[in-house]
Amino acid sequence: MSRLGELFPRADLPSVRLGSSPTPVRQAVGLGPEVWIKDDGAFGDGAWGGNKVRKLEWIIPEAHRRGRSTLLTVGGIGTHWGLAAALYGADHGLRTVLGLVDQPVDDHVRDQLRRLEASGALIHRYRSVARLKLAAPWLLLRYSQRGHLPYYLPAGGSSPVGTLGYVEAALEIADQVAAGELPEPATIVTAVGSGGTAAGLALGLRLAGLSTRVLGIVVNDAFRLDAVTVAGLANETVELLRDRGAEVDLRLTADDLDTTAEWMGQTYGAPTPEGQAALGRAADLGLELEPVYTAKAVAAVLGTADRLDRPVLLLGTHGPR
Ligand SMILES: Cc1ncc(COP(=O)(O)O)c(C=O)c1O
Structure with a gap:
């Protein structure tokens, strides 16, 4: 049964298993003090993995x-x-x-x-x-x-239904914290391309009672992806949960998470020097990185080391097979 199903046993929340969870967490080497990595690139049993597979489960x-x-x-x-x-x-x-x-x-x-x-x-x-x-x-x-x-x-796949995938992932992170696999993060850093990953995480963290904040590294200029918009998607997901019979009384606002477009460069998919430098670090980080999303998220962790509240959890979202 999904963690969401356990949390809301009377709700109608069908999902299909497409990957094995929990995905592994480990302390990162080379990203500064108190940085952890959750490797969601490992998620997915098929010929492609990563964060999109979690959305497809719903x-x-x-x-x-x-x-x-x-x-x-x-x-x-x-x-x-x-x-x-x-x-x-x-x-x-x-x-x-x-x-x-x-x-x-x-x-x-x-x-x-x-x-x-x-x-x-x-x-x-x-x-x-x-x-x-x-x-x-x-x-x-x-x-x-x-x-x-x-x-x-x-x-x-950033509809409210798809966003449930990252509500589920946040509940999984809370379980990993409770099991002592990592300390409660002050900040979770993730790339933001359409918002569902950040929105689901922000909502799931609140449902789990963690005070962790999401920092979304916006890499796409085709949509509005500021904190208001991402919180709005989280609230549409709350509505969906309620429609399906979950007793949930939460409302997120722009104060519940942060987003920044500082690392995007000129446009979606445009290379940045910081992103290219991060790509060169993929092997020592032991993470699959690509230039559009994850390299820019790593660049943000490296480039804002002095501004991040720690412990930091970096979400690895890229899953080539
Ligand atoms: C590898 C990777 N990381 C992060 C993201 C961002 O996730 P989201 O679209 O939910 O914001 C995507 C997709 O856009 C992706 O393919």
């Missing part, structure tokens, strides 16, 4: 409950989320349609595009978000099946 049963056989979602041409949706969706009888928008191309994005093309996803490419938005009604109709529209999921 999204896949929701698609089935809505009677849908197709997922429709969007992202950049290097989307990790789209790849995870295609691979794990196919394992559970769902086909995935992807509307992909161009982003700066480097080796990582080229590799990712190859994986996407091999994943079985039905891919449509657009030069800009505006063009994708114009095409969206056509995509919805084109891929309707047996009178059902596809189940549309926002970029990154």
Whole structure:
């Protein structure tokens, strides 16, 4: 049973197991004093892992409950989320349609595009978000099946349902703290691309009674991802929990978490010197890093060492296989 299911035994919260938990935590070497790493890249039993798989544990049963056989979602041409949706969706009888928008191309994005093309996803490419938005009604109709529209999921799987994945992960962290595997973190650092990971963590930490604060390292300028927006997503997730019968009376505000775009560079996917330097440290950190998200999160930990409240827990979210 999920930790959320244990916390709210009377609520209707179906999930499917896609990875083994808890994911490992360990003290980090080379990131300054009192820094711990939780390796969520290890999450996921399939051909891709990481933070998107946790969201799919809740999204896949929701698609089935809505009677849908197709997922429709969007992202950049290097989307990790789209790849995870295609691979794990196919394992559970769902086909995935992807509307992909161009982003700066480097080796990582080229590799990712190859994986996407091999994943079985039905891919449509657009030069800009505006063009994708114009095409969206056509995509919805084109891929309707047996009178059902596809189940549309926002970029990154950051719907309230997807966000449950990181509420669950926060409850897992609280258990690891209680078991003495790490001290209660003052700060959890995570990359923010669409907000679901940070929102779920912030909500789950409150539910678990920890006073840990989330520091979200924003790497995407395609959406508003400030603390107000992320807290808003957490509150939509509270509403969802209530609709499903959970007795939860919480409201997050922008004061409950922090986000910063200081490490993004020019745009989503644009390389930064600090990110590139962090990539060069991946081997000594023993973490899988890529340039778009995790390298920038590590750069933030290295670059703000004097400003972070400790202990710090860095969330490793990248899970290539
Ligand atoms: C490796 C990696 N880390 C972090 C993130 C950010 O997570 P979120 O989209 O939930 O903000 C993503 C996806 O966007 C990702 O692929």
